[in-house]
Amino acid sequence: MADAPVAERLAQLALFADLRWPELEAVAHTFEEEVFGEGQRVIRQGISGSAFYVVLEGEASVLVDGSKRARLGRGDFFGEISALTGDVPTADIQAETMLRCLMLPGAQLEGFLLEYPAVMLRMLHAEARRVREANRWR
Amino acid sequence: MAVERPFPPGAYPVVVVGSGPGGLQTSYCLRRLGLEHAVLSEDDGPGGMFRRFPLFERLISWTHPSADVPRGSRAFEAHDQNSLVADDPELGSLVLDYLGEDHRRPSRDEMGAGLAAFAERAAIDVRYGCRWESTRRDEDALVLVTSDGEYRCTAAIFAIGMTEPWVPSIPGLELSMHYVAVSKASDRYHDRRVVIVGKRNSAFEVGEAIVRSGLRELTLVSPRAPDLARLARSPLRPWYLTPYDEHVRGAPGRYVLNASVERVERREDAYLLHALDPTRLEALVVEVDDVIAATGFRAPLQDLPEIGVATVLDGRLPALTPLWESVTVPGVYFAGNITQAAQGLRKHGVASVSSMVCGFRYNARILARHVAEAVFDIRVERRRLEPTAVGSYLVDELDRAPELTMQKGYLARVLSVDERDGVLDQGILPLEVFVDGKNDGVAVTLEFDADETIRPVVYVRHCGALQETSLPPHPLRRYDDVVYRDTLERLLAPLLRLA
Numbered sequence: 228m229a230d231a232p233v234a235e236r237l238a239q240l241a242l243f244a245d246l247r248w249p250e251l252e253a254v255a256h257t258f259e260e261e262v263f264g265e266g267q268r269v270i271r272q273g274i275s276g277s278a279f280y281v282v283l284e285g286e287a288s289v290l291v292d293g294s295k296r297a298r299l300g301r302g303d304f305f306g307e308i309s310a311l312t313g314d315v316p317t318a319d320i321q322a323e324t325m326l327r328c329l330m331l332p333g334a335q336l337e338g339f340l341l342e343y344p345a346v347m348l349r350m351l352h353a354e355a356r357r358v359r360e361a362n363r364w365r
Numbered sequence: 366m367a368v369e370r371p372f373p374p375g376a377y378p379v380v381v382v383g384s385g386p387g388g389l390q391t392s393y394c395l396r397r398l399g400l401e402h403a404v405l406s407e408d409d410g411p412g413g414m415f416r417r418f419p420l421f422e423r424l425i426s427w428t429h430p431s432a433d434v435p436r437g438s439r440a441f442e443a444h445d446q447n448s449l450v451a452d453d454p455e456l457g458s459l460v461l462d463y464l465g466e467d468h469r470r471p472s473r474d475e476m477g478a479g480l481a482a483f484a485e486r487a488a489i490d491v492r493y494g495c496r497w498e499s500t501r502r503d504e505d506a507l508v509l510v511t512s513d514g515e516y517r518c519t520a521a522i523f524a525i526g527m528t529e530p531w532v533p534s535i536p537g538l539e540l541s542m543h544y545v546a547v548s549k550a551s552d553r554y555h556d557r558r559v560v561i562v563g564k565r566n567s568a569f570e571v572g573e574a575i576v577r578s579g580l581r582e583l584t585l586v587s588p589r590a591p592d593l594a595r596l597a598r599s600p601l602r603p604w605y606l607t608p609y610d611e612h613v614r615g616a617p618g619r620y621v622l623n624a625s626v627e628r629v630e631r632r633e634d635a636y637l638l639h640a641l642d643p644t645r646l647e648a649l650v651v652e653v654d655d656v657i658a659a660t661g662f663r664a665p666l667q668d669l670p671e672i673g674v675a676t677v678l679d680g681r682l683p684a685l686t687p688l689w690e691s692v693t694v695p696g697v698y699f700a701g702n703i704t705q706a707a708q709g710l711r712k713h714g715v716a717s718v719s720s721m722v723c724g725f726r727y728n729a730r731i732l733a734r735h736v737a738e739a740v741f742d743i744r745v746e747r748r749r750l751e752p753t754a755v756g757s758y759l760v761d762e763l764d765r766a767p768e769l770t771m772q773k774g775y776l777a778r779v780l781s782v783d784e785r786d787g788v789l790d791q792g793i794l795p796l797e798v799f800v801d802g803k804n805d806g807v808a809v810t811l812e813f814d815a816d817e818t819i820r821p822v823v824y825v826r827h828c829g830a831l832q833e834t835s836l837p838p839h840p841l842r843r844y845d846d847v848v849y850r851d852t853l854e855r856l857l858a859p860l861l862r863l864a
Contacts, residue, residue: 232533232534232679233679234625247643248625248641249588249624249625249641249642249643250643252588252625252641253588253589253623253625253643255588256587256588256589257589260677260678261677261708262675262676262677262684262692263684263692264684264686264692264693265692267686267687267692267801268801271710271800271801273831273832273833274710274712274800274831274833275712275833275835276710276712276713276812276814276815277712278711278714313815325675325684325692325693327677330711332711332713332714333713333714334713334714334815335714
């Protein structure tokens with residue numbers, strides 16, 4: 228799977244499940260692929276200008292002030308809050324294994340979501356689930 | 366008379382593969398540190414990719430003579446993006462000697478001559494005509510098998526460029542001609558209908574060149590729409606954009622399509638290219654006489670993926686640590702334009718210029734020191750600074766350091782501060798190394814902000830807590846005035862009390 232073209236790998240992820248083939252290809256060419264080694268940081272708490280990421284392969288930790296809060300894996304995404312609000316991230320994201328992601332610069336996320344409302348809706352569902360989880364444990 | 370070739374097969378601490386600008390710069394820097402190494406190249410002379418590319422146009426990077434700044438000086442490096450850098454001023458700015466009158470950007474031959482002059486005057490030894498063929502691990506050593514025999518080393522540095530044509534797996538695209546094989550004969554495309562797959566540097570370069578040969582129809586196609594705002598600021602703009610300009614103004618037979626290529630099929634003397642435009646229901650079918658795949662390049666990694674080197678972009682580049690080592694195989698390092706695979710912080714999406722000589726020449730210097738220290742325990746002295754001198758020193762670096770001017774947001778001047786050693790100059794390092802490190806200190810860089818305005822940015826780590834401060838831009842980019850110095854000194858005061 229890691230050898231398959233990016234568009235084919237995107238088609239497997241919930242976030243992009245509603246897109247047709249030429250749209251998947253366009254998305255694959257809009258995002259950039261980045262690979263992080265174990266222990267490398269992807270997003271840094273308190274540092275401006277970060278991006279939106281979708282995990283293609285591998286696992287990452289969410290760390291707030293150095294303490295581990297959650298784990299992310301294939302199909303998960305992060306960085307959308309600071310990309311949309313312009314605020315600095317409130318957590319570090321650190322690769323736990325070799326981590327392969329797709330990256331979209333933060334300033335481009337809004338335009339991207341407006342161009343692909345089906346992705347926006349999928350993202351909204353995921354955000355709703357996160358809010359519900361957060362409230363349940365409050 | 367037979368000339369004895371250097372570096373016979375055997376064991377060396379470090380083996381550098383490649384004799385392009387990345388290999389030459391790395392060898393020069395390793396030698397300055399006294400680190401013994403062999404340099405191998407399958408070519409028969411220096412120059413690397415500039416022996417072949419770019420095919421048609423001049424480079425997109427500048428070499429500007431300057432009346433104010435002496436050539437060969439550190440400050441001159443910002444005027445000259447193409448020459449390799451050296452501690453000896455006689456070895457710097459050599460591309461300038463070969464640049465034709467009235468030119469500000471070198472041709473391939475002028476660039477090659479500048480690199481050959483560096484190799485000769487700096488006496489960089491290379492075993493030419495020695496092809497690296499395969500690789501294996503042997504306990505702690507790496508073994509590079511070459512056409513001349515086996516080389517054992519602790520660290521291998523591959524400066525092998527992104528020089529191998531890469532074509533995506535689209536049915537029928539293998540029928541096309543890759544950019545590298547495009548004819549330079551001026552009448553080759555006369556009255557022809559041509560489609561170019563791709564919209565990056567090589568696509569525009571070849572499009573611009575063949576437009577001049579009087580072709581009948583030219584179509585550029587790739588899935589992603591060009592980012593016009595970015596293109597307007599791109600170094601490609603003045604050279605390569607005729608096809609795009611003619612398309613947007615409606616010239617007959619000039620098309621730029623944002624569509625994914627589904628397949629290419631042969632039809633007697635012509636080709637049919639089927640493309641899917643996401644905004645249309647039916648496929649677009651374009652009948653053409655020639656299909657050119659300007660789909661880019663990959664690093665010729667040979668069997669490195671088989672010994673575990675992880676790759677990115679469909680295998681086109683190795684995945685790298687911030688100091689250009691394979692993320693998966695220790696001891697395998699990369700130099701030259703492959704260092705673009707280490708992305709840095711990429712704040713606001715801004716990429717490094719490690720794909721260009723003006724970027725990777727500095728990466729090579731940092732890599733050489735890192736390999737010397739981390740692999741071979743050669744300690745390079747750090748200069749100690751008085752705390753009272755720190756403010757002036759840092760504004761001076763922001764003002765003049767060519768590494769910061771060239772590698773914006775990627776390289777930084779880094780000082781460490783602690784009670785025992787005081788303030789030590791850690792040199793120019795990737796910003797990411799400081800930001801993701803643990804030591805207290807300060808890093809200064811020049812960055813593009815969200816509006817693409819150039820600003821000095823200061824990162825201070827004090828008692829483990831990192832603070833980022835973006836300073837205001839200066840219209841003439843002069844940072845050595847009292848406002849910047851005062852701001853820096855205020856930001857640094859709590860930290861410098863440690864020293």
